[in-house]
Amino acid sequence: MTNGQVHVRLREHPELHEEHGVLRVTPEGSTDSFFVVRTSADVPIALSSVCTHLGCAVELVTGQLVCPCHGSTYALDGTVRRGPAVKPLPRYTARLEPDDVLVIDLGKSA
Numbered sequence: 001m002t003n004g005q006v007h008v009r010l011r012e013h014p015e016l017h018e019e020h021g022v023l024r025v026t027p028e029g030s031t032d033s034f035f036v037v038r039t040s041a042d043v044p045i046a047l048s049s050v051c052t053h054l055g056c057a058v059e060l061v062t063g064q065l066v067c068p069c070h071g072s073t074y075a076l077d078g079t080v081r082r083g084p085a086v087k088p089l090p091r092y093t094a095r096l097e098p099d100d101v102l103v104i105d106l107g108k109s110a
């Protein structure tokens, strides 16, 4: 991670070549992870893994993101499917650079 930016080389992660593919990324030197999700958009999105209810780490469970603490469930675009959370998972700014490198800016919300 450099200056809050994380680079993910997409070709090294075949799961991101398919729609609804998800990759969990833990930046070097950090204990917090985030998700990169291939939606129908050309550029994958990057989502915080911190539940917006009380801050537990959400997990990927059969195609959705589920919080183990109180059961909030999020769709792969971060929107809430089931509470108690009411806010979507925060999205980080992500852009595609040459050579299929996705640059995620963890300091900026999209």
Ligand code: FES
Pocket (backbone or CB within 6 Å): 051, 052, 053, 054, 055, 056, 067, 068, 069, 070, 071, 072, 083, 084, 085
């Ligand atoms: S902290 Fe996630 S549902 Fe409560």
